[in-house]
Each structure stands twice: as structure tokens, then as C-alpha cells.
Amino acid sequence: MTNAHQNQGRSQAGIASAVVGLQWGDEGKGKFVDLLAAEHDAVVRYNGGANAGHSVVVHGDRFSLHLIPSGILHPGKLAIIGNGVVVDPEKLIDEMDNLAKRGIDTSSLIVSDRAHVVMPYHKAEDEIREDLFKAARTESPKGSLSEIGTTRRGIGPAYAEKAQRATAVRMGDLLKQDVLRDRVTKACTVRSAMFRSYLPGEQDHGMHDALNAEKVLARMTTAAGRIGPRIKETTYLLHDLLAGGKRVLFEGANGTLLDVDHGTYPFVTASSVAVGGVGPGTGVPTQRVSKVLGIMKAYSTRVGAGAMPTELFDELGQRIRDRGREYGTTTGRPRRVGWLDLVATGYACMLNGATGLALTMLDVLAGVDQINICVGYRTPGGETSRFIPDGVELARATPVFKTLPGFKEEIGTARKLSDLPPNAHGFIDTVQATLGVPFDFISVGPGREQTLDLRK
Ligand code: IMP
DSSP states (O other), rough: OOOHHHHHTTOOEEEEEEEEESSSSOOOOHHHHHHHHTTTTTEEEOOOTTTEEEEETTTTEEESSSSOOOGGGGGOOOOETTTTTEEEHHHHHHHHHHHHTTTOTTTEEEEETSSEEEHHHHHHHHHHHHHHHHHHHHSSSTTEEEEOOOOOOSHHHHHHHHOOTOOOOOOGGGGOOHHHHHHHHHHHHHHHHTGGGSOOOEEEOOOOOHTOHHHHHHHHHHHHHHGGGGOOOHHHHHHHHHHHHHHEEEEEEGGGGGGGTTTTSSOOSSSSOOOOGEEEEHSGGGGEEEEEEEEESEEEEOSSSSSTBBBBOSSSHHHHHHHHHHHTTTTOOOOOEEEHHHHHHHHHHHTTTSEEEEEEEEEGGGGOOOOEEEEEEEEEEESOOOOOOOOHHTTOOOEEEEEOOOHHHHHOOOOOOGSSSSHHHHHHHHHHHHHHHEEEEEOSBBBBBEEETTOO
16 A cells, blocks of 8 residues: 555644636736745645736846746745646746746646647637627627637637546646647547538637647647646645645636636636636535635736626726736736726635735725725616626626725835724725625735734
8 A cells, every 4th residue: 555545634733725706817926926935835736727827026027927836036935836827838838938047946846737738729719709799799788799809828628628527638648648649639530520611711829720639639748848847736736735834825716707617608708717716626625625815906907808788998097907917918918907896806706715815906996086895786687786697787787885095105124014094994894894804815916025914
């Protein structure tokens, strides 16, 4: 019997925590994963793929990570990509090379052999589907049929392939030439039939090339040559770490309102973003996660299509966008901006069982005369304080606001709660009281040092 078997069911010693976004992504999770990584031994991604964009500023240097867990920036910490992630091997190599160029050691990176591979044809399919939906967006009711506004990174098609099984490729398969050849050849044959009208064509988004099985095999074999040594079994690894008393931090990508089951469907991503995704996405039972830090911005943003009841379309929205640098890390797209929606974040706290909160980008609101906070929705069926996890229904809701006085002072140099102006306190107190979860951190700028740690 191996050691790992003997450990079954008794991995109680270690500590498992999670960081999750409580809005539509881009809440500033990267900064907090980076900060908490210092207190953990391993940082683990459990969902999503290169659609995520985590920015971390270390000593004034900005790092943008998409696939690699933000913990990589701390020497000596394990950075694990769990089985629930979909991995674009070429993007992963780019990211490793870019970090290496900047002096970051990536030797502690491990990728689950059961994580699924995002293939070139998944990316082409993502593009083609989005374009087709855009063309079909005409006389449909508000909030319904239109493109999702995906990141076009092949995320949805890769997860669909995982669910369809027969033609899916997992990271471990990259190291088995016969399996890889069989799966890729079949996938290309099936898709060639499905996408016949695009092959070749001006609008094929590279699908013609992506369905050349030999070319795909050559690219994947080259990639496997680089990342092969990183591809490992990760479920026993994680249980062994926990059994050995290690501290493991799970890093949620995207945002809870983009969760495939609980978000604003169909305008969501394709994975389980909320902390419930830890179980299927890593093999560690979700109930092992004892601390869940929910990250929320002082306002809302959203990238891509889908309802956002508090959206601002005026100059103030633009001002917040510019001050908050609200342009996508992954796609560069300007983010939609709106007031803080406590109905939505409250729902996300509930879904994740958040034990603490981090408020980010509070500094961006400095100089705003009056700050609105959404505390309910008006709907055709009456007023409600419950979230509506349906993209079409939510589009019919309008916000009920509570208005608070703003603060004029710049707060980027604040280092403790008492450094904040009274109206910033008023904002923090209202949010905390409404959500019923304490703030562990308040962030007043991108730097590691611009963080008020309220846990002490
Ligand atoms: P996909 O994940 O590329 O399929 O995109 C689905 C939706 O999720 C689109 O609206 C994207 O803009 C959004 N999305 C996916 N990942 C992120 C993220 O990390 N931050 C913000 N939006 C995201």
C-alpha cells in the first residue's frame, strides 16, 4: 500500500483557504492571492483558463498572469494548475517565458495531467460562434440572444469537448503520442464535417489551419517537449500536502456572477467559479476550505455582454473607468462600469460562504460627490432584494439605490483604517452591515503596501 493510500480520509492537518471574486471578474483577486500566498505553501487554480487576467504589482512592476497561479511570484511556493482548468499549452509556455525574462523562477509550476487542453480549433470555434451570434442579434428581446462577448480564448468549446469526451485531450495525453494522435485526428475529422461551410473561407478565423491534424499534432508535440516535466498527478499531491500540515490556497478565476450554474446565464463563463468548484476542479473536498476571502470592488465592472443593472453610461462612468484603469488584462477591452451592487455581491457571499471580504479600488471613488449603492431591484413582478441569476430576467430589473456622501480626499497613502476620511468609513460600514461579512482587507491602490490589513 502506498503512503498516499494510507493517508486517505485523514488529511486534516493542513489548512485550505480560497480567494474568489464576488462580482463579474476583475475584482483585484491577483493582489490578494499574491498577498496571501506569503502565508501558504501552495497556490492552486481550480477553474477557467487563459480567459482570466490577474494583475499583481510587486515593487512597482506590474505582472499580468492568465494561467499561472499568482503565487508563482513568491519564491518557493508551489503553483498548481488543477484538473478543472482548461490549459492552452502554447499560452502557458509564453507566460512561463515572459516570467523567466523578468527573472521569475517558474520551476515550482505543476500542471494536472487531467486538466483539459485548449486546442487551436477550440479558439477558432469560439470566434466563429461569437461572430454567428453577433450576426443573429436582431429582433430578439432585451437581454436574450446575442453574442456572449467571450474572451475568444476557446474556453467554452474546450469545456464542451470535455463534456463530450470522445475527442477531448487532457494534459497527460500530450505525453502519449498514440492517444494524442487518435484524439486529435478524430476531433479534426468531426469538426471538418461540422464546419464544412467555413473551410477554407475568409471568415474561418484560422479554422482551416486548426483542423490540419498533422499541424496540430506538431504544435502540441513541441509544446509537450517544453512542459512535459510539469505535467503530474495533482489530486494525491494536494491531499499529501494537506496531510503533511501544509497550507493550500485555492485561487478562483473569473467572478462568481460568471459561474456557469449560478451566474447571469447564458452570459457567463463555462466553469464553476464559486468555491464549490474546488471539489471537482482539484479533488480536494470543498468542505476542507475553511476560509473564503471574497474580493469585491467598491463599484461594479463587467466585460462582454449581459445584464448589469447599475451600469453607468455617463461621464462619471468614464471617469471611474479611467481612474480605475478598467481595460481588460486579457483582451484590452474597455470594461463596463457601474455602481456597487450589494444584491449581487450579497448573493455571491452566500454562494461562496465568504468568511471575510476584501474591498478593492476604494481610492478610485475619491472625488465622487455622491456614491450610490444598489440594495434592491425593481422588476415587473415588484421590488426584491434577491439576486436574479438569469441574464434575460436581470435585464428587466432596475436598481433601488441608497445614496451616501462621497469623499474628496485621495486615500492611496492610507495605511490604517483611521487614515481614511469619515465618508469612506461610512461607505465601508454600510457595505459591511448590509452583507453581514467582515472586511479583512481594504485596498487603496495596486501596490502590496497599499493594503489595510484589518485581521490583526
Ligand atoms: P469566456 O470565459 O471567454 O467564455 O467568456 C464568457 C464571459 O465571461 C464573457 O463575458 C467574458 O468577458 C467573461 N469573462 C471571462 N473571464 C473573465 C475574467 O477573468 N474577468 C472578467 N470577465 C471574464
